[in-house]
Amino acid sequence: DVKVTQSSRYLVKRTGEKVFLECVQDMDHENMFWYRQDPGLGLRLIYFSYDVKMKEKGDIPEGYSVSREKKERFSLILESASTNQTSMYLCASSPPQGRFVGNTQYFGPGTRLTVL
Amino acid sequence: RKEVEQDPGPFNVPEGATVAFNCTYSNSASQSFFWYRQDCRKEPKLLMSVYSSGNEDGRFTAQLNRASQYISLLIRDSKLSDSATYLCAVNGRNKLVFGAGTILRVKS
Numbered sequence: 001d002v003k004v005t006q007s008s009r010y011l012v013k014r015t016g017e018k019v020f021l022e023c024v025q026d027m028d029h030e031n032m033f034w035y036r037q038d039p040g041l042g043l044r045l046i047y048f049s050y051d052v053k054m055k056e057k058g059d060i061p062e063g064y065s066v067s068r069e070k071k072e073r074f075s076l077i078l079e080s081a082s083t084n085q086t087s088m089y090l091c092a093s094s095p096p097q098g099r100f101v102g103n104t105q106y107f108g109p110g111t112r113l114t115v116l
Numbered sequence: 117r118k119e120v121e122q123d124p125g126p127f128n129v130p131e132g133a134t135v136a137f138n139c140t141y142s143n144s145a146s147q148s149f150f151w152y153r154q155d156c157r158k159e160p161k162l163l164m165s166v167y168s169s170g171n172e173d174g175r176f177t178a179q180l181n182r183a184s185q186y187i188s189l190l191i192r193d194s195k196l197s198d199s200a201t202y203l204c205a206v207n208g209r210n211k212l213v214f215g216a217g218t219i220l221r222v223k224s
Binding site: 035040041042043045048058090094103104105106107108109110112 | 124148150157158159160161162165203205211212214215216217
């Protein structure tokens, strides 16, 4: 079974804080993703990575950055958290298929972030 | 027009009913299609992939209509445990695009 883990299930931070969300997968997947999920808006792609040290912007990258130093780990960074970044953050990974990322994605349990 | 669209529902059905959801997509070049199930406050989990010829897994049947650019999910003999949000996913340009989900509530 694919296992994707995220560092925290619930997180509360203050406006302006730097926030790190960690994601680890154990299936040697090349591709990893960060989404946020908000009611009525569905899953929106923030960033993804198809290899170590590679990253590509998704649909809503503003206010976020990412780091992929090791194949199994993909970190999402909120440089200066704002209240509109309160959301559920979901990490996913998928099997290698070059730069084509249309393959099945496996999700972590999510981190519910509240920014006060 | 959104890349992937779903009727948000909710679909309220009695136990034992048959229910169907559709998901339309705009990119005619899409090749990969999936249905995911998401329980309240949980992560999405793959329910089934959708193949060109259609596929069935127990009470669940998925179909693809390329001409009209939609995929469908049919659930027969609904169970209380089928209550969840069902997300469709379609590959777009270098990414998987998810619909916002359809809520299903099965009632006894």
